[in-house]
Amino acid sequence: MDFLECKVCHVPYDEEDHRPRNAPCGHELCSACIKALIKNRIFECPKCRQKNKVDVPEDLPVCFGLIDVIRAFKTQSISIPRETESRASGASNDESCSVHWKAIRHWCLKCQMWLCQECLESHTTLIGCYTATSAKAMADMKEKHSKNIDMIITLFEENTKF
Structure with missing residues (x-):
């Protein structure tokens, strides 16, 4: 189920460092990768190369749909x-x-x-x-x-x- 992991670092999304966030272009990445990709307050999406002004990962919206799926997996004890x-x-x-x-x-x-x-x-x-x-x-x-x-x-x- 690769939609539950960051497409850059391939670490499963969680609600902490690898929280899924929506880039302005619509692609999803974890907070840790977004933080690593911000250079001089500019974030360049590794998928489509769109550049946007972003100071910190928290400036980008959380992908709550994925958070709900992660929580459902934990609740259902599905592994x-x-x-x-x-x-x-x-x-x-x-x-x-x-x-x-x-x-x-x-x-x-x-x-x-x-x-x-x-x-x-x-x-x-x-x-x-x-x-x-x-x-x-x-x-x-x-x-x-x-x-x-x-x-x-x-x-x-x-x-x-x-």
């Missing part, structure tokens, strides 16, 4: 890591476990973590843990969160209309 998105889109399942350097093939529903075969063998001894293959887990996650994601995208689109 879609990049590797999860790539698996859901059918990309190869070649992510490796950082402990054993083996392919990740399982998901623990209780602990909410990806596991390689070796991690799985020790993990299944934990009480209350239930694991599924990564393909099944992805299908379940996609089904579970599709309504929430649709709602969040609709909210984002409604809040970013001019």
Whole structure:
């Protein structure tokens, strides 16, 4: 979901240093990047190169549509890591476990973590843990969160209309 991150530094937007702001040209950037791009009180958009007089990032309006989406993600406890998105889109399942350097093939529903075969063998001894293959887990996650994601995208689109 790259619309939730700054297009310049690729850091996810937040409500602090990386707060999404609307440049006068309409492009969105985080406060930190805007601050770094202001030279002699002139801000030049890195996307379209439009120049505008801006003293500080706070002079530019906050993109409240994105803030609402970020808050909705936090409220709904939705977390879609990049590797999860790539698996859901059918990309190869070649992510490796950082402990054993083996392919990740399982998901623990209780602990909410990806596991390689070796991690799985020790993990299944934990009480209350239930694991599924990564393909099944992805299908379940996609089904579970599709309504929430649709709602969040609709909210984002409604809040970013001019």
